[in-house]
Amino acid sequence: xQNIDQPTEMTATEGAIVQINCTYQTSGFNxxxxxQQHAGEAPTFLSYNVLDGLEEKxxxxxxxxxxxxxxxxxxxxxxxxxxxxxxxAVRDEDYKLSFGAGTxxxxxx
Amino acid sequence: xxGVTQTPRHLVMGMTNKKSLKCEQHLGHNAMYWYKQSAKKxxxxxxxxxxxxxxxxxxxxxxxxxxxxxxxxxxxHLHTLQPEDSALYLCASSQEAGAGYNEQFFxxxxxxxxx
Numbered sequence: 001x002q003n004i005d006q007p008t009e010m011t012a013t014e015g016a017i018v019q020i021n022c023t024y025q026t027s028g029f030n031x032x033x034x035x036q037q038h039a040g041e042a043p044t045f046l047s048y049n050v051l052d053g054l055e056e057k058x059x060x061x062x063x064x065x066x067x068x069x070x071x072x073x074x075x076x077x078x079x080x081x082x083x084x085x086x087x088x089a090v091r092d093e094d095y096k097l098s099f100g101a102g103t104x105x106x107x108x109x
Numbered sequence: 110x111x112g113v114t115q116t117p118r119h120l121v122m123g124m125t126n127k128k129s130l131k132c133e134q135h136l137g138h139n140a141m142y143w144y145k146q147s148a149k150k151x152x153x154x155x156x157x158x159x160x161x162x163x164x165x166x167x168x169x170x171x172x173x174x175x176x177x178x179x180x181x182x183x184x185x186h187l188h189t190l191q192p193e194d195s196a197l198y199l200c201a202s203s204q205e206a207g208a209g210y211n212e213q214f215f216x217x218x219x220x221x222x223x224x
Binding site for chain 2: 004008033035040041042043044045048087089095096097098099100101102
């Protein structure tokens with residue numbers, strides 16, 4: 001099966017920066033997704049990386065290194081509403097999407 | 110609002126009951142998915158439908174029975190479930206399953222409790 005690892009929990013202060021790492025071992029690679037999921041709500045798409053490098057979208061950026069099987073999601077200028085679970089998901093050679101267990105980020109005032 | 114709706118949002122059922130979960134997408138997508146999300150565990154893909162045809166059954170027990178009457182609707186029929194089946198069941202849709210960039214849009218989920 002696929003193996004996707006990310007930290008269980010992270011805590012940061014409002015206005016700070018947090019980096020959520022994701023490492024993966026999958027059979028082939030066809031893209032990596034980051035989703036945000038607030039408690040009791042649907043996961044919502046944040047970013048997609050298929051080539052190495054950094055993708056920036058406002059306060060959120062995602063980085064990918066395919067050779068290292070590694071990605072991170074960078075959240076800048078943290079706001080209270082950023083408190084949520086962040087899911088890393090990797091698409092394999094059969095285009096099946098496998099998810100990590102998610103990282104719960106708590107933003108404190 | 111993601112364009113994917115699920116009903117009911119919460120469901121409590123006994124092990125001998127039969128119930129169904131419903132998912133509807135208003136995005137014009139051709140692929141629909143069922144996932145199971147248990148506490149502290151990764152989302153587990155259960156079923157995939159692409160253009161109304163089931164293309165993936167991820168070794169799901171037969172007490173879970175999916176139905177996809179058209180590209181906009183997906184059902185999950187439940188019968189004789191076990192307490193360990195208690196979880197959040199998420200529906201998702203995408204333009205199509207398989208090749209290419211295909212962001213999945215998720216519904217809010219049905220929180221299922223089996224007593």
